[in-house]
Amino acid sequence: MKEPELLLGDEAVAIGAIHAGISGAYGYPGTPSTEILEYIIPKAKDLGVHSFWATNEKVAYELAVGMSFVGKKSIVTMKHVGLNVAMDPFMSSSLTGVAGGLLAIIADDPGMHSSQNEQDTRALAKFALLPCFEPSDHQEAYDMARASLRLSEELRLPIVMRLVTRLAHSRGAIRTQPADPQNSRVTKLDRRAFTTLPVNARKQFSDLIVLQSRLQEMSVKSPFNKLDLSATDKKRGIIVSGIAYNYVREAFGGNIPHKFLKINQYPIPEAHIKELVAAVDEVVVVEEGYPVIEESLRGMFGVSGKTIRGKLDGTFSRTGEMTPNIVAEGLGIHIEKPQWPAFDDLPGRPPALCKGCPHADAFNALNDALSEYQQHNVFGDIGCYTLGYYEPFKAIDACLEMGASIGMAVGASQAGAFPVVGVLGDSTFTHSGLTGLITAVNEKANVNILILDNDTTGMTGGQLSASVGEALVKLVLGTGIDERHVRVLNPMPKNREENAKVLKEEIEYTGPSVIIFQRPCIQI
Amino acid sequence: MKLDLILSGVGGQGILSIAFLVDTAALRRNLFVKQAEVHGMSQRGGSVYSHLRVSPQPVMSDLIPEGRGDMILSLEPLEVGRYLSYLDKNGVIISNSVPFANIPNYPSEESIYRSLFRLGKVVLVDAKAIAMKAGAPLAQNVAMLGAAIPYLPFEQSDFTRTIEEMFARKGERIVKANLQALEFGSRVGFFYKGLLDAGILAQNVFHVVRSLDPASIDISQVSPFANRLKERGEGLLTAAIGENLSCSVTSLASIM
Numbered sequence: 001m002k003e004p005e006l007l008l009g010d011e012a013v014a015i016g017a018i019h020a021g022i023s024g025a026y027g028y029p030g031t032p033s034t035e036i037l038e039y040i041i042p043k044a045k046d047l048g049v050h051s052f053w054a055t056n057e058k059v060a061y062e063l064a065v066g067m068s069f070v071g072k073k074s075i076v077t078m079k080h081v082g083l084n085v086a087m088d089p090f091m092s093s094s095l096t097g098v099a100g101g102l103l104a105i106i107a108d109d110p111g112m113h114s115s116q117n118e119q120d121t122r123a124l125a126k127f128a129l130l131p132c133f134e135p136s137d138h139q140e141a142y143d144m145a146r147a148s149l150r151l152s153e154e155l156r157l158p159i160v161m162r163l164v165t166r167l168a169h170s171r172g173a174i175r176t177q178p179a180d181p182q183n184s185r186v187t188k189l190d191r192r193a194f195t196t197l198p199v200n201a202r203k204q205f206s207d208l209i210v211l212q213s214r215l216q217e218m219s220v221k222s223p224f225n226k227l228d229l230s231a232t233d234k235k236r237g238i239i240v241s242g243i244a245y246n247y248v249r250e251a252f253g254g255n256i257p258h259k260f261l262k263i264n265q266y267p268i269p270e271a272h273i274k275e276l277v278a279a280v281d282e283v284v285v286v287e288e289g290y291p292v293i294e295e296s297l298r299g300m301f302g303v304s305g306k307t308i309r310g311k312l313d314g315t316f317s318r319t320g321e322m323t324p325n326i327v328a329e330g331l332g333i334h335i336e337k338p339q340w341p342a343f344d345d346l347p348g349r350p351p352a353l354c355k356g357c358p359h360a361d362a363f364n365a366l367n368d369a370l371s372e373y374q375q376h377n378v379f380g381d382i383g384c385y386t387l388g389y390y391e392p393f394k395a396i397d398a399c400l401e402m403g404a405s406i407g408m409a410v411g412a413s414q415a416g417a418f419p420v421v422g423v424l425g426d427s428t429f430t431h432s433g434l435t436g437l438i439t440a441v442n443e444k445a446n447v448n449i450l451i452l453d454n455d456t457t458g459m460t461g462g463q464l465s466a467s468v469g470e471a472l473v474k475l476v477l478g479t480g481i482d483e484r485h486v487r488v489l490n491p492m493p494k495n496r497e498e499n500a501k502v503l504k505e506e507i508e509y510t511g512p513s514v515i516i517f518q519r520p521c522i523q524i
Numbered sequence: 525m526k527l528d529l530i531l532s533g534v535g536g537q538g539i540l541s542i543a544f545l546v547d548t549a550a551l552r553r554n555l556f557v558k559q560a561e562v563h564g565m566s567q568r569g570g571s572v573y574s575h576l577r578v579s580p581q582p583v584m585s586d587l588i589p590e591g592r593g594d595m596i597l598s599l600e601p602l603e604v605g606r607y608l609s610y611l612d613k614n615g616v617i618i619s620n621s622v623p624f625a626n627i628p629n630y631p632s633e634e635s636i637y638r639s640l641f642r643l644g645k646v647v648l649v650d651a652k653a654i655a656m657k658a659g660a661p662l663a664q665n666v667a668m669l670g671a672a673i674p675y676l677p678f679e680q681s682d683f684t685r686t687i688e689e690m691f692a693r694k695g696e697r698i699v700k701a702n703l704q705a706l707e708f709g710s711r712v713g714f715f716y717k718g719l720l721d722a723g724i725l726a727q728n729v730f731h732v733v734r735s736l737d738p739a740s741i742d743i744s745q746v747s748p749f750a751n752r753l754k755e756r757g758e759g760l761l762t763a764a765i766g767e768n769l770s771c772s773v774t775s776l777a778s779i780m
Contacts, residue, residue, distance in 0.1 A: 006547050006557055031564030114564030170586035171547065171559040243586070250585035324589035337591035338613040343605035343639040345631040349534065351570035352626060384568065391628065459565065 009167035010035035012138040012174050013105055016145025018047060020101070021180040023072035025051040026060040028431065029460035030079030031114035032168035033107035037077055038461070048182065053457070055466045056402070056431040057082035061089045064102055068158075069194055071187030073101040073149055080108040080119050081401065085432065087124075093158045094128040095204040096194045100183050101152035103145065107163040110288050111321030114459075116382070116401060118319070120289035122266060125160040129208050131215055132160040132266040133224065134242040138172035140264060144224065146177070151218075155211070164288050166243050166321070212267070219269040226262040227272045229279055233258050237280035238331075239273070239293055244286040244322050251328035268296055277306055284331065285310035288322045350390055358519035359385045361491035361499075362423075362452050363395040368496065369503035370419065377417045381405040381424035381433070384458045384521075388423070396423065403432030410436070410445040419507045422449045427457040430466040434475065440512045441479045448506050448513045451476070452491075454521040462524050469518065476514050485513040492519070525555070525677045527578040528588045530607050533599030534624045535567040538665035541690065542597070543574045545669060549682035550578040558583040569626050571603055575610075578677075597672050599665055600624045601636045601648065608643070617643060618672040618713075620651040620664060621734070641726050647671060647716050648730045654708045654738045660701030670709020674717040680710050708738040718746030724753060 007015070014036045017025065025040045027033065037051060044051035050067075054060035057078040064076035076086075083090060083106050090104065106124075109115040125132035133148050135141040141163070148159040192200055219225055238260040240248045245262050249255075261276045263269065277283055277297070283306065285294040294310035302308060309315040315330045316322070328335050353360050363385075370376055380386055380396035381404060388395040398408060409422035424433050429451050440447055453472055457463040467475050476486055485506060489499045499517075506513035529546065531539040543559055550557045561574040575588045593610040598619040611617070619640065623633060640646050654667035666687065673680055683706060691699045712733060719729040732753065 006551065006559065035563070113562065166560060166586050169561050169563050171557070171561070172583075172586075173551070173557070246585045247587075250589060254581075254584070324585045324587055325591075328589065335589050335591050336613075337609055338611065340608040340611060340644075341639070341642045342608070343602070344635050345639075346602070346605045347627055347629045347631070349569075349571045349603075349627055351535065351565050351568040354568060387568065459568075461563075 006171040006173055007138060008035050008169060008171055009138055009141050009163060011039045012141040013145045013161065013163065014039040015176060016142040017075045017103065017149065018049070019176060019179040020146045020149040021073055021182045022075055023049060023182045024064060024067040024074035025049055026054050026063040027077035028054055028057045028060050028082055029457050029463045030082050031460060032109055032165045033077050033079045033105065034460045036105060053463050057086040058089060061086035061104065065089060065093050068098040068100040068102040069189055071099045071185060072183050075103045075105055077105045079115065080106055080121050081115060081117060083121060083124055085402065091128055092196050094130050095201050095208060096196060097156040098152060098158055099156065099187050099190065101149035102158040103148050103152060103161055104158060105161045105163065107168045108289060109165050111165065113165055118289065120292060121160065121162040122292045123290055125266060129212060130158060130160050132162055134162045134264050135167060136242055136245040136264060138174050140224065141167065142174045142176065164243050215267050216270060219265050219267050220271045222265040224264040225269050225272060227275060229259045231257055231259050234280055236282045236284060237276045238284050238286065239263065239276065240286040241293060242288050244288050244327060247322055247324045247327035248286055250324045251331050251333050263293060268293055273297060277303060282307040282309065284315065286327055351387060352390065353384060353387050354522055356522045358454055358491040358517065359388065359452050361493055361496065362450060362517040363388045363393040365491065365496050365499035365503060366421065366450065367393065367395055368500035369507060373419055375417060375419065377412055377419065378421045378423060379405040379408040379412065381428050383425040383428050385423060385425055385452055402428055403436060406433050406436030406440055406449055409447040409449065410440050410443060413446050418446065420447045422447060424451060426451060426453040426468050426472055427465040437476065438479050441481045444511050446510050448515060451514060451516045453516055453518045456521045456524050458521045458523065462521065473516060476516065481512055481514060485509060485511065487515045489515060489517050490519055491517040525580060527677055528593045529576040530588060530593045530596045530610050531574040531576060532596060532603040532607050533572055534603065534626065535569050535572045537599040537624065539572060539574055539599060542665045542669045543576055545683050545686050546576055548686045549678045555580060556582045558586050560586045571606060573607060595672065595675060597668060599668055601640060602631065604640060616645040616647065616675050618647045618668065618675065620668055621648045622650060622652040646726055647713065649712050649716065650734050654712060655705050657738050658701050658704035658708055660698060660705060663702045663705035666702045667705040667709035670706040671713035673710045674713045680706060711741040711743060712738050714743045715741050715746050719750050722747070722750035724750060
């Protein structure tokens with residue numbers, strides 16, 4: 001007998017997708033979504049599935065769309081902010097629809113464990129008018145991956161699955177079902193539907209609007225949405241979604257003693273909501289993330305004669321992650337916490353660059369070079385090197401999102417700031433820094449762009465990076481930048497002085513420079 | 525049998541490996557398990573933790589509610605301080621005594637130990653010494669799991685097969701060293717518990733056990749050892765510790 005195995009929520013989704021018969025699985029690494037493809041990629045060849053890390057989320061999404069347009073099933077994975085990068089194909093694909101099933105698996109990070117915001121993908125699914133699945137546990141993650149890919153083919157529409165950190169990175173056991181085969185044939189392109197000329201898009205958009213009532217019906221009939229009116233209490237009802245369901249059950253010790261609605265499939269099943277609200281005086285909405293359900297229920301004027309509680313009336317916080325204690329407290333259940341004597345002295349322990357990290361040597365040289373100037377304008381980016389913000393470096397003064405360092409540096413330079421530096425890694429550069437660099441070169445902007453090439457995508461655990469080493473240098477030269485101002489350095493403690501000198505030279509040069517620091521991540 | 529275990533440490537110390545060992549032991553006993561862990565940014569030398577929940581019934585919340593934890597098992601002494609709100613009033617703390625001081629304002633060892641000994645049921649063991657003795661300096665995590673065995677609903681044998689499988693690809697020597705670390709850790713843990721149960725002051729137990737060679741601890745000798753300690757040595761020991769005379773502590777402990 002095979003022993004049961006504990007799987008991450010991410011892995012449960014991956015297995016569900018494989019068992020649904022996908023032919024392609026694409027994505028860009030991002031916590032907490034990374035482990036979905038980490039699970040699939042090593043097995044891809046044996047499974048006959050195409051799976052790899054794309055250059056960015058937009059490309060990943062387009063790969064999945066292409067596969068699906070010709071009739072094969074595919075998934076695309078990314079973190080919540082990755083969907084912002086893929087927003088363009090995402091929005092358009094809701095109009096074109098698909099042929100083979102397409103599931104976009106988006107992992108949100110409430111509490112910002114490893115992210116710059118806590119945007120809620122359910123709101124973006126609604127924006128695109130697409131169905132969204134939100135599993136509560138590992139079994140649902142597996143089941144919903146399969147069900148949503150079937151539904152996608154049935155509706156010829158992309159489907160969204162929203163995960164959150166606590167499910168993506170929690171381990172649990174699942175029961176699997178026999179796998180479905182991959183779609184065998186490549187189908188003819190539906191050129192009218194798939195070409196987003198206005199003449200087609202208008203028709204597709206009105207079809208999508210018409211489809212909404214069917215999506216509503218499906219949500220109401222969905223086995224994943226459960227309305228339970230069996231409790232006798234008429235005072236309070238509970239609406240709960242996703243992972244919050246586990247916390248609500250925990251708070252009540254298993255059985256919920258109120259009438260409740262558990263939502264795992266969107267659009268929000270309105271008929272269920274109406275039935276529940278009619279049966280009780282007060283409704284408590286417990287959802288992880290934005291008050292998506294609560295807002296639609298409350299509207300601008302509330303529900304006459306009923307009390308709605310949730311994030312908008314302060315029962316729960318608008319920010320941060322739900323926890324079992326927060327949920328219990330909001331439901332009026334007290335959990336006794338012993339008051340252990342606190343430690344005398346408990347300093348924080350933020351993440352830090354590893355000992356021997358090449359980024360540290362790059363930052364030391366940079367700080368040395370900048371020490372002679374009044375201004376310190378260093379525009380950082382997303383990656384391990386964002387940690388250069390902290391002591392002892394304090395090297396980073398701004399960080400917005402993936403690839404932003406170069407564009408911001410050009411803008412600041414045009415405002416008159418000097419010297420101006422942008423810092424980003426190899427994978428972030430190919431993700432979305434390259435376009436900014438072309439702008440910098442065309443504008444002859446007086447900026448110094450440091451590309452920290454450590455040969456990998458470090459922060460997410462060392463995924464293949466799209467362009468490193470010599471190829472990266474050629475890519476930079478391909479922008480038309482003056483090759484005398486493309487400098488390649490080796491970030492080592494012994495080279496600190498020499499590297500600072502080179503940086504200083506490039507700072508003094510008026511025009512765009514790219515300084516590439518090449519040394520592999522010590523973790524690979 | 526329910527176990528709500530908080531594992532803590534610093535990114536890179538190997539808490540996920542011991543989580544895996546406990547998970548597997550529980551699954552092999554047909555128990556239900558959920559385990560929440562931290563990936564991403566914090567893994568780079570920051571504070572990391574894992575919530576591990578074992579139960580005969582399906583586990584509901586992936587996170588342990590504050591105030592419900594049965595044990596904090598920490599690979600680093602300072603990190604214990606971050607998770608106290610999770611510990612039940614009858615909870616136990618098992619911690620490595622060896623600091624991982626990768627921050628500039630790391631407090632003194634004495635101040636950390638003082639804070640720890642104010643907490644009630646605390647087992648503080650030198651996992652580094654145990655791992656070194658076992659021949660694998662990196663096996664501090666497995667040594668700590670060993671030290672926790674007296675307070676866990678599992679036995680040493682629940683972990684051995686998984687350790688063999690886990691380290692197989694690193695070669696026979698590493699497998700053996702990790703099994704040894706588990707064994708020595710377990711001996712230290714049982715001896716420690718024996719002395720605590722005999723009513724020896726927690727600080728004294730820590731200093732005495734730390735002075736012993738983990739490889740030569742004989743658990744059957746814990747009662748007579750405790751008696752000798754109570755009859756003759758404890759007053760002296762307390763005085764010596766009070767004056768921070770570590771050499772006296774060591775020599776006192778060795779003549780017990």
